[in-house]
Amino acid sequence: MIHSAEEFVALRSSSLKDEYDRAAMEEAPISVWRDVISQFPEYRPWVAHNKTIPLEILEALCEFDPRTRWFVASKRKLSAELFERLSQDDDPDVRVAICANKKTPLEILEKMTHDLDEDVVRVAKKNYERRKLQRAITPS
Structure with a gap:
């Protein structure tokens, strides 16, 4: 499980495949996703890319830039x-x-x-x- 916005950013920015994959596959509490969205705007598309992201967060991500909305629109669980x-x-x-x-x-x-x-x-x-x-x- 991902425990903080900083941990998510570090995993997503890592050059190690195992860490990079964790950013795409592991769950995090809704509060962590909200922190990433507010504190690290450039990582919003990568929040949408996560396989476990809840609908509530996908809905929140629709309020931002077209690139982020494109990532959301590509999700099958809408x-x-x-x-x-x-x-x-x-x-x-x-x-x-x-x-x-x-x-x-x-x-x-x-x-x-x-x-x-x-x-x-x-x-x-x-x-x-x-x-x-x-x-x-x-x-x-």
Whole structure:
């Protein structure tokens, strides 16, 4: 378990693979994640990258820069509300990340095929069609 914001930053900054991996795989109390977010803004994307990060922290990370929101949009464990929210993000790269997310609900992907950004539309259409086809050929 990661016990402090400073420990997380040290692990994430380490050149040792075992330590670097701990930053991506180990749990930490919500208070530690909040400390990292407030004290070390440049590490916010790496908080989102952690495999154990709770939804509450992912929601908090959506308040920051597009790079951090992109990391959040790439997570598969998002709530329906976060998928919806990020599908309407101001930044087209964040919306593309939602389109590329294998867990984005089909209804949201379908809506995104009408986005104003051509990259968003392209990725949304590609993944919408691929997933509809998979659904049709995969027995329930």
